[in-house]
Amino acid sequence: MSPFFVVRLYVYVVKNNPKFNNPINVLTLDGGGMRGLYTASVLETLADRFAGSQARPSLDIGKGFDLIFGTSTGAILACGLAAGIDISTIKSLYRVKGPAIFPDPMPPYDRSMRLKERLRFWQWSIRH
Numbered sequence: 001m002s003p004f005f006v007v008r009l010y011v012y013v014v015k016n017n018p019k020f021n022n023p024i025n026v027l028t029l030d031g032g033g034m035r036g037l038y039t040a041s042v043l044e045t046l047a048d049r050f051a052g053s054q055a056r057p058s059l060d061i062g063k064g065f066d067l068i069f070g071t072s073t074g075a076i077l078a079c080g081l082a083a084g085i086d087i088s089t090i091k092s093l094y095r096v097k098g099p100a101i102f103p104d105p106m107p108p109y110d111r112s113m114r115l116k117e118r119l120r121f122w123q124w125s126i127r128h
Contacts, residue, residue: 025064025066025067026066026068027061027064027065027068027069027078027081028069028070028074029068029069029071029073029074029077029078030070031070031073031074031075032072032074033072033073034102036074036076036077036094037091037094037095037098039073039074039077040077040090040091041091043061043077043087047059058086060084060086062081062082062084063084065081068082076093080093
């Protein structure tokens, strides 16, 4: 069976089956230690803007998605959102407990590293 046949069959089944007409809303949240505070801040800003556009005082982000996935710190955010915890409460968790949970935000710099390893270290530092 060729892969093209499988794709065509899948498209046919999905297009012709009414139960597949409703899209699934998925939120995926990346990991990265204390950078979860940045992700939480972005989500809070989006929630405030959406709530303001609908003339609501607040918005529960978790209710807007069918599935919420996360890796590492993204999983902490995902669990909080799925449980209906307010994003400001999650942000305060990062501020208060974050340094204890994520004590080493960067890989340690070692002067004995070769030039190639040093360059990789600095690239990592710039990206994060």
